[in-house]
Amino acid sequence: MVLEIEIYGSKKLREKAIEVEKVDDSILELLDNMVATMKKIKGIGLAAPQVGINKRIFVIDIDDGITRKIINPKLEYLKKLVSNEEGCLSVPGVFKNVDRFERVKATYLNEKSEMITEEVEGVLARAFQHEYDHLEGILFVDKISPVAKRLVNKKLQLLAKEGQK
Ligand code: CO
Numbered sequence: 803m804v805l806e807i808e809i810y811g812s813k814k815l816r817e818k819a820i821e822v823e824k825v826d827d828s829i830l831e832l833l834d835n836m837v838a839t840m841k842k843i844k845g846i847g848l849a850a851p852q853v854g855i856n857k858r859i860f861v862i863d864i865d866d867g868i869t870r871k872i873i874n875p876k877l878e879y880l881k882k883l884v885s886n887e888e889g890c891l892s893v894p895g896v897f898k899n900v901d902r903f904e905r906v907k908a909t910y911l912n913e914k915s916e917m918i919t920e921e922v923e924g925v926l927a928r929a930f931q932h933e934y935d936h937l938e939g940i941l942f943v944d945k946i947s948p949v950a951k952r953l954v955n956k957k958l959q960l961l962a963k964e965g966q967k
Contacts, residue, residue, distance in 0.1 A: 805839045805853040810893045810941065811962030812854075819851055819858045819937040822873050825915045829859070833871045833913055836861045845891045847929045849936030852892050860933035864925050873911040877934050880921065881905035888932060888942045893961065896954050898946040902928045 808814045822829055832855060840848040840861055849860040862870040881904040889897045905923040908930050912918050922930060932942055943951070943958060 803835045803838060804842050805835050807839070807843070807891050808852050808854050809961055809964050810943070810958060811964065811966045812892075814854045814856070815851055815892055815936070815941060816939040817851065817856055818939050819849075819856050821858050822911075825873060825911060825913065829857075829873070830913060832857075832859065833861065837863070837869055837871070840891075843891060846925075847933045848891060849933045851936050851939070858937050860936065862926070862929045862933060864929055866926070871913040872908075872933075873913075875908055875910040875930070875934055875937075877930060878907040878909075879903040880907055881923070886928065888928070890932070890942050893941060893943055893958070896943060896957055896961075898943065898950045898954065900932075900942050900945050902931045906930055 832850065836848050836850065836853060839853065840863065846864045847860060847862045850857045858874050860872050862872065883901045884904050885899045885901050887897050888900045904927060905921060906927045907919065907921050909917065909919045935942070943954065
């Protein structure tokens with residue numbers, strides 16, 4: 803099932819998400835629906851708060867042959883900051899550079915409740931950091947430069963009118 807995406811301005815994007823206690827059928831169904839939604843709109847990542855669910859869950863698929871289903875993630879930042887362009891399904895039409903760590907160590911539960919630890923870099927490391935921020939109620943536009951922010955402010959205000967509906 804394809805889920806509806808919360809848009810910039812929605813309060814649901816601004817809450818701190820809650821840890822998952824048990825990976826039960828409802829969580830598995832949510833993960834499947836999130837993957838279907840991400841693929842339908844050709845995103846490379848989607849976090850539960852973006853579909854209005856206040857849980858520490860996200861999915862990532864950067865076209866490397868693996869669809870990651872991530873529950874209760876912890877991130878350790880390992881290597882220098884790099885700036886690159888980002889966008890977000892919840893902030894349509896806005897693309898700006900954001901500083902992210904080049905490499906991160908991620909520890910999380912997968913859909914089989916297995917504890918996974920992996921070191922990721924580049925686009926994948928960026929996706930992990932972007933999606934993790936969603937669980938903290940942070941959006942990438944919070945992290946862009948003041949100059950970039952000024953350029954997209956009007957657009958954000960228009961989106962916020964939509965998002966609050
Ligand atoms: Co996003």
